Amino acid sequence: MEQQQIKLVVLDMAGTTVADQHEVEACFAKAARMSGLEASDEAILAAQGLSKRYVFQLFWRAQLGESHPDVETQVDKSYAIFKEVLEAHYQTQPVFPTDGCLKLFSYLKQNNIKIALTTGFYRVVTDIILGRLGWLEGLDENRIGNDDSIIQASIASDEVEHGRPAPLMIQKAMRLLGVTDPKHVINAGDTPSDLQSGNAAGVLLNLGVTNGTHTVEQLIGHPHDALIGSIDEIINLIEGIxxxxxSGKTADAYSF
Structure with missing residues (x-):
């Protein structure tokens, strides 16, 4: 059973480990309005989990045309406004872990399983959120921790060449934490891009979390091994392993 020993759990932030009542979407929509970008609520939700600058590129290309000379200028304008709005939000509004998050963290620590947090956010706002939660404690300048820190690694989307749905953040977490085989890794997130990233990385279990920003119906069509109601259900899956x-797959995990 060594082949299925879990050494690392990779978790998304907003909506998965950090409570999100669609605040990120609201900040994105506000920045879009302020910069003249047309973006529906449905389109913004569908892009959750992706690098936000990349999303602005997609939307501006759709609005102006793929090769329009003003695309990058407008992207820069929208993204700068978004960063101001988002940073102000997380610096001033309450930030909480999701239901079941701290229970899972405690279990993983007790079982010597490393925790890496990945995110579509850039480093500045990632650190604001981690700091508000106390999760920066014990991390070094490269955002790598040790066995005593709450998490062992934090990877932001601006620290890899390609954010989700590419698997690079998961692969960087593995590299930083000395995990060479993706079959020793569980990935969990609440967006389609989280699931696409985990699938591309070839992890042992690729889990969709349905109490975040996306529902069962919105996630079920994307690659996954199981859909779970909250991330503390990962405990039962690991115990099954x-x-x-x-692979720790139980009938309950496939109840959707």
Missing amino acids: KQGRP
């Missing part, structure tokens, strides 16, 4: 159930 310990007991020899293939």
